[in-house]
Amino acid sequence: MEIFDLVDYPNNTETIAKWYFNEWDYKDPKATLNSVIKKISTVTNRFSFVAHIDDELVGAGEIEYREYSQYLTYNYWLDGIYVPIEHRGKGISTALITYAKSKAIDLKLPAIYLRCESHLVALYETHNFQVICHEETKYIMQYICNP
Secondary structure, three states: OEEEEHHHOHHHHHHHHHHHHHHOHHHOOOOOHHHHHHHHHOOOOEEEEEEEEOOEEEEEEEEEEOOEOOEOOOOEEEEEEEOOHHHOOOOHHHHHHHHHHHHHHHOOOOEEEEEEOHHHHHHHHOOOOEEEEEOOOOEEEEEEOOO
8 A cells, every 4th residue: 555645646637526515515615526626636735645555546635724712722633534445454444544644744834733523533532533522412622643
């Protein structure tokens, strides 16, 4: 398995957008497949990466800068970690998370945050993320990159 920057594999963008739209963005009545393609194609405030096995796209993720009014000091977010069902259980999400942490350290980010559902908390805890807040259905987790 190898991890690459999405900018080096732009032909993966539409597939990733379909994954994201079908998994999360369909819940937003304003979202369309084209709007998701546009969003993940943007390199401003976003660093996207992909996992390949034998030249096949098998996962994706991103680190993005965004501001939440309720989390004013949490600026860098790990987001979009996605592995299609047929490739789960192969260590791909672990590789994507490890890559993201390494990239955040290289970028000298102080910390990265993520929002996840309760069934994913244990996974992220194995990668040294800690729960710092609990919303109604989501947990906010933090990984300190460069203290």
